[in-house]
Amino acid sequence: MGAATAFLSINLWTGSPLLALWVGSRAAAERQLSMTAVVVVLLSLALLTLASLVGLTRLDASYRELVGHPLREGRLTWLRAFNAQREPVRLVPTSLIERIVTVIVYIAVIALIAWLLFFSGSSISDTFQYG
Numbered sequence: 001m002g003a004a005t006a007f008l009s010i011n012l013w014t015g016s017p018l019l020a021l022w023v024g025s026r027a028a029a030e031r032q033l034s035m036t037a038v039v040v041v042l043l044s045l046a047l048l049t050l051a052s053l054v055g056l057t058r059l060d061a062s063y064r065e066l067v068g069h070p071l072r073e074g075r076l077t078w079l080r081a082f083n084a085q086r087e088p089v090r091l092v093p094t095s096l097i098e099r100i101v102t103v104i105v106y107i108a109v110i111a112l113i114a115w116l117l118f119f120s121g122s123s124i125s126d127t128f129q130y131g
Helices: 002-013 015-027 035-067 096-119 123-128
Strands: none
Touching (some): 002 035, 002 096, 035 096
């Protein structure tokens, strides 16, 4: 389950956008950018992201059931009715699936910032170079 979670999480950042661009390139009949290709890329990226999120949600639910952690409440705490505020809030432990996704998001954001500052060749990286 951990490997499947890591695979889906990494593909949210890398595989899904690349596959969406490839599908969009196949939809474009000519060498120039067209609105058809853009729409195909956006729709395929949305579908791939939705499929990955559904997969991650199902993995998390099956992991919680397997380990015995209670499932999360369907409503967010701040969306509860005012008279339900007196009920104690159940603390649900963070699952392994959530930890893996969190670590991968941190790594992706740090990699994006590092690329932007040091490797992108933009004017932002010129600001931080000394000498």
